[in-house]
C-alpha cells in the first residue's frame with residue numbers, strides 16, 4: 001500500500017514538472033515554439049547583461065590601470081566616444097529586449113537574426129577599439145556564434161553567422177592593414193603587428209576556424225538539445241493527452257489551495273474552464289460538509305502522512321453537489337515548490353444508486369417510511385440514547401382496524417393510497433426525532449424518544465387516534481379508519497428490542513379486544529392472554545366443523561310497555577379446553593383470518609332457524625337481531641346469503657333485524673348507503689350498533705336506510721353520574737326522534753339508568769337489568785315467565 005502510494009507520488013511529481021512546461025505554452029506546437037523562443041531570447045538577454053558587465057568591468061579596470069600607469073589613457077577622445085556610443089547601443093537594445101522582449105519578438109519576424117548581426121558588428125567595433133589584430137576580445141565572436149546557435153533554428157543560418165563573424169573580423173584586419181581604418185595601437189603590443197600580413201593571416205585563420213567550429217559544434221549541440229526537448233515535448237503532449245482524456249478528475253493546487261491545473265474530466269464534471277479554475281481555491285470547491293475533513297486530511301498530507309482514499313463532496317459551477325472518491329498526495333511542481341496533487345473519480349451516480357438501494361432496503365416503497373429493518377435499528381439507537389441520557393422510549397404498535405375490508409372491497413390501489421395518507425398523518429403526529437415505520441400491511445410502529453412520563457405517551461396516542469378520526473378522501477371515496485395501539489415502554493417493559501415489539505403487539509391486541517380505536521399499555525398479565533390468543537388462533541379454524549359455536553340470546557325491551565321487542569343473537573365459543581369463550585376474544589381473530597364470513601353466516605342461519613322454531617313452539621312472533629361484522633357487510637354476495645338463509649329457514653324478513661356498527665358503516669359511507677338500502681328493501685330491520693362511537697353526522701344518517709340507533713353501552717354506563725355521557729345519550733335520542741328512528745340503549749344495568757332513559761324518551765332498552773344473554777333453551781321459559789310477553793311485530797311478506 002505504502003509502496004503504491006510512493007510510486008503514485010513520484011509519478012505525480014513528474015507529472016507536475018512536465019505540466020509546468022505544458023502550462024507554459026506547449027499545448028499547441030506553434031504557441032509552444034513561440035514561448036520557447038521567448039524563453040531563449042530572454043536567456044540570451046540575461047547572458048548579454050553578464051557579458052556586458054564583464055567587458056565593462058574589464059574595460060574599467062584596464063582603463064584605470066592604464067590611466068594611473070606610465071602608459072596613461074591611450075585612446076583618443078573620439079575613440080572613447082565611439083566606444084561609449086557602441087556600448088550604449090548594446091545596452092539600449094538589450095534593455096529594449098529585456099523590458100519589451102515579448103512585444104518586440106511578436107512584432108519582428110527576424111529579430112533573432114537581426115540581433116546576432118548587430119552583436120557581430122558591435123563585437124567587431126570592440127575588437128577594433130581594443131587593438132584590432134592584437135585585441136584580446138576576439139573570443140566574443142565565439143560567444144556570439146554560440147548565442148546564434150542557441151537562438152537560430154536552422155543550422156545553415158548558424159554556419160552563416162559563424163562565417164559572417166570570420167568575414168567581419170577578416171574585413172576589419174584587412175581594412176586596418178591597408179590603412180582604410182586607423183589602427184588603435186595598444187600598449188604591450190609590438191608596433192606594426194597589424195602590418196604583418198603573416199601574423200594577420202594566422203590570427204584571422206585561427207579566429208575564423210574557432211568561430212566556424214563554434215558554429216558547427218554549437219548548432220549540433222543545440223539540435224541535439226532540440227531533438228531531446230522535442231521528444232520531451234511529444235512525451236509531455238502524450239501525457240497531457242492521457243491526463244486530459246482520463247476519466248478520472250485530476251487537479252493540482254498549492255498548499256494554500258490555489259488551483260494550478262485541472263484536467264478535461266475535472267472541467268467537464270465541475271463545469272469550470274481551465275482558466276476559471278485558476279481563479280478558484282481548492283477549499284472553495286469543497287462542500288461545507290466535507291471541508292473540515294478535507295482540511296484535516298490536507299494537513300496530514302502536508303505533514304508527510306500517507307493517506308487512504310478519501311471521499312468528499314465538491315460544489316460544481318451552479319451549485320450542484322458532486323461526490324468524489326480519490327486520493328491526495330504531496331509533491332513538487334515544475335518550479336520545485338510544494339504542490340498537492342489529487343486524482344479522484346465522480347461517484348455521485350454510484351452514491352445515488354447506493355442511497356437508492358439503501359432506501360429500498362430500509363424503507364417501505366409504498367409510504368416511504370422506514371421499514372422493519374430500519375425501525376429496529378432506530379429502536380436500538382433510541383435505546384442507547386435513553387441509556388445515556390436516562391430517558392425512556394415508548395414503542396407504539398399500530399394496527400388499522402378493519403383495513404382488510406377497504407382493501408378487499410375497494411381494491412388495492414385505494415387501500416395503498418389510504419395507507420400513504422395514514423402514514424403522512426402519523427408522521428405529522430410525532431416529533432422529528434421520533435420514528436414512524438411501516439412494518440407490515442396495515443401495521444405501523446412509532447418510536448417515541450426522550451420520554452419523561454407516561455402522560456406524554458398517552459397524549460401522542462390520543463393525538464394519533466384523533467388525527468385518524470378525520471375522514472380520508474381517497475379517489476372520491478370518503479373513508480373512515482381507526483387504529484388500535486399497543487404501547488410498550490423501555491426500559492420498564494423489556495430491554496430487548498424484539499421483545500418490546502412483541503409486547504407492544506400483545507398490548508395492541510388487547511386494544512383490539514377492547515373494541516378497537518383505542519390504545520393500551522402493555523402489562524405483564526397480558527402475556528397469559530397472548531398464549532391464549534395463540535391457542536385460539538390455532539383452534540378457531542376447526543371450531544365451525546367441530547360445532548363448537550353456540551348462540552345466546554338477550555332480549556330487547558320496550559321502555560314504556562316493558563314488552564320484548566326482539567332477541568339479540570350473541571355468539572359464544574364452547575372451546576374444548578378453555579370453556580366458554582366470549583366473542584370479544586375471538587371475533588377480531590375471525591375477522592383477521594376471514595373466518596368471520598362462514599362463522600357469521602352460520603350465526604345468521606342459526607338465529608333465523610331458532611326464531612322459526614320459537615314460532616313453531618307457539619311463541620308470539622318477535623324479531624331476532626343478528627350482528628353483522630364489517631367483513632360480512634362488505635361481502636359482494638351478502639344479499640344472496642341473506643336471501644338464501646331466509647328462504648332456507650322460511651323466516652319472514654320482518655322478523656329479522658341486522659345490527660351493523662356505526663364504525664363499519666362509516667368506514668365507507670357511500671358504499672353503506674347502497675347496501676343498507678338493498679337490505680331494507682328485503683323488509684329487514686336495520687340497527688346501527690355502538691352508536692356514538694363512530695363519526696356519523698346528521699347528514700350521513702339521513703342517507704342511510706335504517707330503523708334504529710343503538711346507544712353504545714359506554715355512554716349508558718355512567719349516564720347518571722357523567723354529564724358528558726348523559727348529554728351524548730340525550731343528543732342521540734333527540735337525533736333519532738328527529739329522524740323518525742327508534743332509539744335503543746344497551747348495557748342497562750340499573751334502575752337509575754332506566755329512569756334516565758325513560759325520562760329522556762328512549763324507545764327501547766337492553767341489558768343485564770332485564771336479562772343476561774341466555775342459551776336458546778332458556779328463552780322460552782324466560783318469555784313464559786314474564787307477564788307481558790312480546791310486543792306485536794308488524795310483519796312484511798317474505799320475499
Ligand SMILES: Nc1nc2c(ncn2[C@@H]2O[C@H](COP(=O)(O)O[C@H]3[C@@H](O)[C@H](n4cnc5c(=O)[nH]c(N)nc54)O[C@@H]3COP(=O)(O)O)[C@@H](O)[C@H]2O)c(=O)[nH]1
Nearest residue numbers: 570571582583584603627628629689746747748749767768
Ligand atoms: N359479528 C358478530 N359480532 C358478535 C356476534 N356475537 C357477539 N358479537 C359482538 O361481540 C361483542 C361482545 O359481545 P358479548 O360478549 O356477547 O357482549 C354482549 C352482551 O353480553 C353485552 N351486554 C348486554 N347487556 C349488558 C349489560 O347490561 N352490561 C354489560 N356490561 N354488557 C352487556 O353487550 C354485548 C352486546 O353488544 P352489542 O352487540 O353492541 O349489542 C359485541 O360487540 C357483539 O356485537 C356475532 O355473532 N357476530
